[in-house]
Each structure stands twice: as C-alpha cells, then as structure tokens.
Amino acid sequence: MNPDQRTVLDRTRAFVRERFEGESSGHDWWHIDRVCRTAVAIGREERVDLHVVELAALLHDVADWKFHDGDEEIGPRTAGSWLRSLGVDDETVAHVSDIVRDISFKGAGTPTPMRTREGDVVQDADRLDGLGAIGIARAFAYGGYRGHPLHDPDLEPFFARSSAEYMTHRGSTINHFSERILLHAERMNTETGRRIARERHEFMERFLDRFHAEWEGRE
C-alpha cells in the first residue's frame, strides 16, 4: 500500500486532533494547528520537504515527555507506529520520528540540535508559538495549570543546568519568560524563523516593561 500524501495528512490531522482536543496546559490542538501553519510557511521559504514538515509538526507533541514521567521515547514510538499503520514508507517514518524525538526543549543547559533542515523548520515553528502575544497567553495558561504565581518580585530568574532541574523547578510565569521563552529568540535555526522571532521577541520585551511598570505603580 502506498497511500497518497493528502490522505496521510488528513488522517494524521484527525488522529492528533482527537487526542489533543480539550487539553488545557497550552499544548492543545490549536497549538499543534498553529505550529503546522507556521512550519509550512517557513518550510516554503526554506525550500524543504513540506510533507515531512507537516507530518512532523502534527505529531511533534503527540506524547509530550513532560506529561509522561520523562519517557522520551513515547513520542517517537507513537508517531512511528501511527505512520506505519497508514502504510507510510520507512524513510518518511524514520525522518518524522527523529524530529519528534529531538524537538522537546530540555532546559537552558541542554541544547537540542536537529538533524535535518525539516527538523530545523518544525523546531523553529514550535518555539515561535512560545513567543509574541500567543506565547504570553500560553505562558500564563501553563503557569496556571502548574499552579505558578504570575509574578513574585522576590524570585530570581533560574537557569536550569539539566533537564531534571528544569522539570522540578517551581517559579513564576514572569521569570519563566526570561528563563526559557526569551532564550528561544536566540535559538532559531533558520533565517525565516529568526526574522519572525525578532519581532515577537520585541513585543514580549514591551509587554514585560509595561507589566513591571504597572506592578510598581509607575503606569
């Protein structure tokens, strides 16, 4: 069986949507949908394989390791067996699974280089969704889910040296911006990603300035 690419994408879209609908930690279906659209837009500019990009974007959070007791293989395994069940060729299955495996961000001290240009594109799209107005909205949604305060002026920003430290750390959402999100803007893989990140980053800096001004009664 050699299914056509449109069918594979449509069925994968339905599979992922069903899994993610109703997720409330900021990794919901619409996050996946946005990452998909951004990844395809970047991929077009960067001239990479858009079919792999779209499949990997759809599946990139399919079993996010943060929610599965640190089992980092569950994502690529789920993605791989799903694609194989559709009759997708081995090369594509391996490529998409590798991207899913490599994509999770594990804290400031643990860089995660991607192996292919397609991986670079999907990782950029995923990180871009943590920047700008949507990034701000998602950060507070995630903070609420984890029970973190919006802001605590007594807490210093914290840069994790390992993924274990990153996972157990409890901080404020505002500190989370400088610990993680602002790092993303510096870590884009592609020229297109960097350009979009720069704008979104500037918007977040403006938001933070305004937030602190209001907090301190200066505004």
Ligand code: NI
């Ligand atoms: Ni994601």
